[in-house]
Amino acid sequence: MKTTRRQGWTPAKLREHREAHGLTLEGAGDQLRQTAERHGLAVPAANFQTLWGHENGTIYPGPHYRRAYCLLYQASEPDLGFRLPLPGESQKADIVISELPAPSDPAADNAAAQVIEEAFTKVSVDGITDSGSPQAALRARVVDAWRRRHGAGDPKPILVLVGGYAGSGKTEFSRFLSDITGWAFLDKDSLTRSMAERLLISLGSDANDRHTELYLSEVRPLEYRCLMESAWDNLNCGTSAILSAPFITELRDEAWFTRLENRCAAKGIDVAAIWVRCDPESMREYIEFRGAARDAWKLANWEQYVAGLDVDNPPATAHLTVDNRLGAAISLADQTRDALKRILT
Incomplete structure (x- = not known):
């Protein structure tokens, strides 16, 4: 959706994360759609034009897009430049279910x-x-x-x-x-x-x-x-x-x-x-x-x-x-x- 500038929004960070993962715009779109499907999110299109708009600041990603990006790049919203961090919020996500497998051993159960x-x-x-x-x-x-x-x-x-x-x-x-x-x-x-x-x-x-x-x-x-x-x-x-x-x-x-x-x-x-x-x-x-x-x-x-x-x-x-x-x-x-x-x- 077209939008005006939002406080803390730094669109270039999305491109930095995509390039760090070695993905083209088309490849990132494919990965984004797969991530969204696994987590039950709705990201219509996710084509290279939409992603290009996200990275160039002409389109602010909706909530499902933002969540899919966070899951794909294993990063938080502030890391990806969507917003400023909240007071007390770590800049990097510390914890980066619903098809959960059964615990495999006591150690895994305790860690979970x-x-x-x-x-x-x-x-x-x-x-x-x-x-x-x-x-x-x-x-x-x-x-x-x-x-x-x-x-x-x-x-x-x-x-x-x-x-x-x-x-x-x-x-x-x-x-x-x-x-x-x-x-x-x-x-x-x-x-x-x-x-x-x-x-x-x-x-x-x-x-x-x-x-x-x-x-x-x-x-x-x-x-x-x-x-x-x-x-x-x-x-x-x-x-x-x-x-x-x-x-x-x-x-x-x-x-x-x-x-x-x-x-x-x-x-x-x-x-x-x-x-x-x-x-x-x-x-x-x-x-x-x-x-x-x-x-x-x-x-x-x-x-x-x-x-x-x-x-x-x-x-x-x-x-x-x-x-x-x-x-x-x-x-x-x-x-x-x-x-x-x-x-x-």
């Missing part, structure tokens, strides 16, 4: 567990230092799930809520968690979108309505009820579940969350809430890139929409806040997947 611990520490806002904190407890639970994934499974199921605003990256981070742990992944849109659209039409509204009082009072509660009932079906069978949905109202309602904790405690189920934090610029880019009809109102009324968001303050109920500004956390998730594959093969 260490990679997962490092990834969780890095994506957490302000890191994880207190071994007795909720963040550390959740990290330990994820690592334990990794160790048990090829064994007897988790002795105690856990319900993980992954919330965040539209375009924050919560669905992709949920997939990352599911890749590592093997826990069931339930996405609200996948489970309820068809039903919600048909219900909105039957009520005389637009199928893509996600902002009117009609949707908020009549349809949204049913979406979350379907999501939670699907989670209970898994949890009652002893299968842990990761739920991906905004959870904006729910996680900011401490009474609601307390009721959920009490219900889970009565069933012997643990609960964890993760909030994916992102900046408005990055959220808009992700929303524009996915091109979903349900986002039309947000994009058409962006200033009004953003004014109602509290992007700097996570809900008080969140056990862990993931930093996904400018794609940092999701990029790290990709790097972790690749690191685990290298360790275990």
Whole structure:
């Protein structure tokens, strides 16, 4: 897409990395398409004209292109000149899943567990230092799930809520968690979108309505009820579940969350809430890139929409806040997947 100059964007770095790998523009395009296919990314075309535009600064790469470049060249976004590094972000990626092979030996299993611990520490806002904190407890639970994934499974199921605003990256981070742990992944849109659209039409509204009082009072509660009932079906069978949905109202309602904790405690189920934090610029880019009809109102009324968001303050109920500004956390998730594959093969 045509774009104006972006802060920190240094297009020449892409060419430097391509030439360092001995690739022509055509060869880099072939490699980029193969990398994107392996990781489930959409990079339409990836021909030499598009890559030439990326390297000469006439086209700023979209999020899937940037992720594919990072995976291809084993480098971070700042390394490739897409942006300036975030405060505290290493200039070189330290951890450079979901077809993961089984651990081949205890040493490989331990090395993989260490990679997962490092990834969780890095994506957490302000890191994880207190071994007795909720963040550390959740990290330990994820690592334990990794160790048990090829064994007897988790002795105690856990319900993980992954919330965040539209375009924050919560669905992709949920997939990352599911890749590592093997826990069931339930996405609200996948489970309820068809039903919600048909219900909105039957009520005389637009199928893509996600902002009117009609949707908020009549349809949204049913979406979350379907999501939670699907989670209970898994949890009652002893299968842990990761739920991906905004959870904006729910996680900011401490009474609601307390009721959920009490219900889970009565069933012997643990609960964890993760909030994916992102900046408005990055959220808009992700929303524009996915091109979903349900986002039309947000994009058409962006200033009004953003004014109602509290992007700097996570809900008080969140056990862990993931930093996904400018794609940092999701990029790290990709790097972790690749690191685990290298360790275990």
